[in-house]
Amino acid sequence: MPAIVKGFLNVKSYNAALESDPESLQPEFCIYCNYSGLNKHGHYTRCLTRKDKDKSLNAIITIIRMICCLCKRTFGLLPEFVSPMRWYLWCMQQTIISKLFEGESKSALSREFKLSRDTIYRWWSWFVNNEDRYRKVLYSLQATKDYHSDRNIFWPSRFDVVGLSHDMVQIHFSGIAIPCIDRRCIPLQGGH
Numbered sequence: 231m232p233a234i235v236k237g238f239l240n241v242k243s244y245n246a247a248l249e250s251d252p253e254s255l256q257p258e259f260c261i262y263c264n265y266s267g268l269n270k271h272g273h274y275t276r277c278l279t280r281k282d283k284d285k286s287l288n289a290i291i292t293i294i295r296m297i298c299c300l301c302k303r304t305f306g307l308l309p310e311f312v313s314p315m316r317w318y319l320w321c322m323q324q325t326i327i328s329k330l331f332e333g334e335s336k337s338a339l340s341r342e343f344k345l346s347r348d349t350i351y352r353w354w355s356w357f358v359n360n361e362d363r364y365r366k367v368l369y370s371l372q373a374t375k376d377y378h379s380d381r382n383i384f385w386p387s388r389f390d391v392v393g394l395s396h397d398m399v400q401i402h403f404s405g406i407a408i409p410c411i412d413r414r415c416i417p418l419q420g421g422h
């Protein structure tokens with residue numbers, strides 16, 4: 231299970247930090263036992279697939295792995311633009327969810343973006359089943375003054391202003407695991 235490192239919105243800024251100051255990415259505490267003694271424990275690579283409105287990106291990034299000196303467990307450090315537990319980045323999920331809010335069909339999106347209908351269905355189910363809770367969290371964090379708008383208005387406007395990854399990371403840092411249900415997916419401060 232990875233931890234999330236806040237403050238990196240794209241591959242470029244993440245790679246720059248990784249090259250110039252990798253220490254800045256490292257957390258102080260173990261996500262499992264909260265012990266403060268951690269060491270770097272190699273790395274692994276993660277393939278990123280992003281399809282946006284009119285461009286696609288396939289990149290491979292390096293994920294730092296940490297080991298706890300006390301419980302000996304290891305975990306990777308994901309930059310915030312990478313969605314835990316999902317192959318696609320948040321920006322791709324945002325594009326699809328936006329279009330569903332606009333009324334496009336899952337079948338049409340499946341053809342247009344070459345995604346399986348199951349994937350689109352899974353993203354949509356996750357989002358509509360949780361969005362009310364997410365809105366409450368954002369409201370309680372004072373990230374928005376608007377809570378009562380219809381979801382079809384609220385979310386597209388959030389996506390335009392801050393983006394899905396930004397809100398998901400805020401929700402994650404409030405203690406709610408996204409989109410996974412594993413609560414060990416604990417947020418970390420770090421980065422810029």
Ligand SMILES: [Zn+2]
Binds near residue numbers: 298300
């Ligand atoms: Zn530990």
